[in-house]
Amino acid sequence: MTLTVHSLPTSQGLAEAQRKRGGRLRMLMVLAACAAPVLASYFTFYVVQPSGRAYADLIVPTVDIPSTLHLQDLQGKPVTADSLKGQWLLTLVQEGSCDEACERRFFLQRQLREMLGKERDKVDKLWLLPEDSPLPRPELLKALNQGVGVTILRAPRAELQAWLKPAEGQTLLDHVFLVDPMGRWMLRAPPQPDPSKLKADLSRLLKANAGWDKEGR
Template identity: 30%
Template sequence: MTPQGAPDRFRRLLPMVIVVLVFLAPVTGSWLLRLSGWRSEHLVNYGTLVTPPKPVPAGAVDLERVGGGALDPHFLLGKWTLIQVDRTPCDTACAHRLWVTRQVRVTLGEDLRRVQRLLVFSGGRPDPHLAELRAAHPDLTIVGGSPQQLRTMFDWLNSGGGGPVDGHVYLVDPLGNLMMRYPADLKPSGLQKDLKRLLKVSHIG
């Protein structure tokens, strides 16, 4: 190739090089961001997605309402359900999680009726402040049970990974599928974004 031909060849290849770079830039950028651990709050869920969603197994809701009576076996069907698991008595951290889910539910406006809350006591001594808890959270369903009764529920909640269930909040869809797991120190803004997005695109529940 003559020295004069090199610039001409470069000029001919330049458009192709630009096209390749344009297509590679997003892929390379995404790969680098993934390696760095960066997450866009506008593009990802706050909660940890359970993939694939885990359908509720038989016997998982064979629990007793605190105060008497069995939990409806179809309780998890028809609405989005926030399940919180904590030991009794409900300590400061437990109370804060309840406050977060209550306040987020209130912000949903007309969609509030599509979301219900379930507190599962995993064990411990009787809560001396149960009356105050009920007064502060009149919409909350509170249940407990023997270790044998709770095992099926907890095995299901843990089927998406994440370790012990105590102190965590889970989201179940209206078909009874476990969809998301939330950290013990869940933030109202993150939970609110997830719920509003799901309620907007979902036509069930």
């Protein structure tokens, strides 16, 4: 019969293990502290809803912008989905031909941002243009770029349809979608919305996130 002798851990080894455990614990505490304001603001808006029921459709759970979304600018340069994070995005999906109804939606998009007053610098305007759609007219581009311009990005139609969803009986063209600074689609406005009621939803969201959300990417 043989006996196996296992060496006991040294005091140095025990100290090293304790340091590693302590480091991991501190890292988890820092992550929890960073996430707490975000989680609290979402809980307040989605669950508590201090100002009553939301006018627009809240998307629960929120839907992350796909990291594989193939975005390009109008010159064909690839744009990463992560580059859109850091700002609230008032988002429209519209055809390049852009009829009268489409132009009204862009006016609404601009109006909503301006109605936010001093909070408007936390919000960007985004036009997602289906890849198989014609390019916008030069005069439309000129009008949209007056003041704070609209960011225009092209993407495959199927990929947009897989991410953003219209209400029953509607199309993607009918809605204003709101994407939060973490890249999550979280609100869908009804077709032909009441600007003042939709602005109230946006103001509540910005107020709920005031502790961590700052203007500018």
